[in-house]
Amino acid sequence: GQQLNQSPQSMFIQEGEDVSMNCTSSSIFNTWLWYKQEPGEGPVLLIALYKAGELTSNGRLTAQFGITRKDSFLNISASIPSDVGIYFCAGNPTNFGNEKLTFGTGTRLTIIP
Amino acid sequence: DGGITQSPKYLFRKEGQNVTLSCEQNLNHDAMYWYRQDPGQGLRLIYYSQIVNDFQKGDIAEGYSVSREKKESFPLTVTSAQKNPTAFYLCASSPWDRGATGELFFGEGSRLTVL
Numbered sequence: 001g002q003q004l005n006q007s008p009q010s011m012f013i014q015e016g017e018d019v020s021m022n023c024t025s026s027s028i029f030n031t032w033l034w035y036k037q038e039p040g041e042g043p044v045l046l047i048a049l050y051k052a053g054e055l056t057s058n059g060r061l062t063a064q065f066g067i068t069r070k071d072s073f074l075n076i077s078a079s080i081p082s083d084v085g086i087y088f089c090a091g092n093p094t095n096f097g098n099e100k101l102t103f104g105t106g107t108r109l110t111i112i113p
Numbered sequence: 114d115g116g117i118t119q120s121p122k123y124l125f126r127k128e129g130q131n132v133t134l135s136c137e138q139n140l141n142h143d144a145m146y147w148y149r150q151d152p153g154q155g156l157r158l159i160y161y162s163q164i165v166n167d168f169q170k171g172d173i174a175e176g177y178s179v180s181r182e183k184k185e186s187f188p189l190t191v192t193s194a195q196k197n198p199t200a201f202y203l204c205a206s207s208p209w210d211r212g213a214t215g216e217l218f219f220g221e222g223s224r225l226t227v228l
Contacts, residue, residue: 004155033215042117042203042219043156050214088155092215097163098144098207099171101215103155 006089006104014112019076021087021107029091029102032065032072037106038085046087047074076109084111115140119204119220126191126198126227134189134223136204143209145187146217149173150201159202162187163209191225199227 006023013019023032031050035043047058049065049072056063060077072089089104117138126132138145144163148156158171162181176195181187187206191198201224205217 006155009153031215040122040222040224042119042205042222043217044219045216048214048216090215098146098215098217099158099161099169101158101217103157105153105155 004089004091004102004104006107008107009105010108010110012110012112013079015079015081017079019079019083019109020073021089022071022073023089023091023104024071025091025102026070027093028069029093030069030095031092032063033090033092034061034063034072034074035088035090035103036085037088043088079109079111081111084109117204117206117218117220119202119223122221122223124223124225126225128227129193131190131192132225134191134202134204134225136187136189136220137185138187138204138206138218138220139185140206140208140218141184142206142218143184144207145181146205146207147171147177147179147187147189148203148205150203150222156203159189198225200225 033048034046037043047063052069054065062075064073086106086108088106092101120135146161147159157173160179162168178190203222204220
């Protein structure tokens with residue numbers, strides 16, 4: 001299957017800092033999504049992007065669909081303790097059906113007191 | 114409240130035993146999915162179903178079986194043929210009429226440990 005390279009694998013930051021993470025693919029996607037997973041829970045959708053170049057915000061979160069359609073970025077501003085978790089990118093190469101959805105390996109965010 | 118319910122949350126199994134993980138949704142979604150999650154890896158698709166009485170293999174279906182007798186239910190059986198069954202299993206659903214949006218609604222997961 002397709003491979004999604006997500007970086008960094010983990011981040012240790014202090015409360016109030018901004019966070020940036022990204023995903024790159026060897027092939028084109030039609031949809032990019034960002035999910036967050038907290039310990040022992042299922043992932044929850046944060047942001048969905050449907051158009052190359054699209055920049056979308058959800059509160060302190062901002063994500064972009066890369067112009068080449070092979071990458072996406074997620075930024076979190078002014079991090080707070082509840083931002084802790086694993087962030088997954090996901091890409092869909094088709095416009096019909098979610099069975100081809102590919103997930104990145106995740107970025108684990110830890111906030112240092 | 115609408116959502117997806119997975120049970121049990123934790124399950125221990127001896128080698129050679131089959132186990133069935135339950136997944137129920139009251140979101141009226143047509144499509145349902147089973148994913149496997151291992152540490153440091155992305156979610157991998159085991160099986161999916163777009164409609165009642167029909168399901169398709171995903172990327173890692175070997176050693177697993179499913180059924181979709183009701184729209185609300187999509188149980189997963191981990192058989193003794195699965196060589197490395199210890200993992201976190203996630204069930205998800207999506208409304209089919211919204212096409213390939215990638216917007217999946219996940220359950221809380223079931224952690225299976227083989228002793």
